[in-house]
Amino acid sequence: MTTRALLAAAIALLLGACAQTPNRSVSAPINNGSNDTRHYQLAMGQVASGGSPFQRVDPIYPPSLLPRCMLPVDVDALLIVDTDGKVDEVRVADETQADAAHKLFISATREAAKQWQFNPLTIRYWTADANGEQHETGSETRPFSLRYTFHFECRDGRAITHTADRPAQA
Template sequence: MAKGFGYLAGMCLLLAGCATTSTSAPGAGTPAEGNASWHQADPAGTEHYKVSHEQLASGSFPLKRIAPVYPAAELPTCPAPIDIQALLIVDKTGRISEVRVDGEAQAGEHRQRYIDAVKAAARQWQFQPLEIDQWVKGADGTKHLAGEAQPFSQTYVFHFECHDGRPSTRIGDAPAT
């Protein structure tokens, strides 16, 4: 029973990571504003929690996601599509404690606008806390689950695209409808 539940919990975590929500910022769709899409990524070398057969992991899925606003200063030139990969550090309560973007220190003004948009939106995201529970024996010999919330991180790629001076969104590889 516990093994099946652990498998089910793991599958739920994987499926939650694949879900994409398209939440528009206020005023989205006007020439000066827009939103962007995102998808979860798993870059090479990413370390994951090691959960033993006596442990159960649950949570770590997004509850609230805010889409970045397309940088208004970039719309007049309608630059080529750009992706910003960000590592979201999530604390034990499910709130974002930090957003890291590789190469940010070397980013030019153009790229920094997109990074700033990603950071402003991602700081508002909220996740179900990651709970790592373990089967333990009580004083009476019965087993029960005991555990606590753990911090975790997830990497997302945010996609910005513009057509004829208007922002466009993408979910995965298909244009949003």
């Protein structure tokens, strides 16, 4: 094979790699290994919006533990949010192995998180026409999950609670 032929083949391969792949009509869910929670990988032409909380409720320090003024406690929780933006389920790792005091913090976390409300996760489908103009061709809402850290602290007999402003790292 000549140098020109090899060069032409290499250019054809590079140009072929630059070609756009066709739009898929549905984004592919990726199972992240934790039961039925998923992350969505968007296909070309898909745009996601929402999935952010607009109503948050801080947890209440368990009243029965307040006299003891325990060391600070963090509860990492996975919030499962339905298509309407309501928290459907709250999962806490190692909950069954938690001692009685920690179970009270988990219960307070669950009670607060179930009152949260999110903007629904909306996936919009876009396509371009022959003139290159973008048009929305449809949309759907999807359930999703996010991790948050709920913090409990006691200082001088006073309860201090809050939730991390950003989702906890997975």
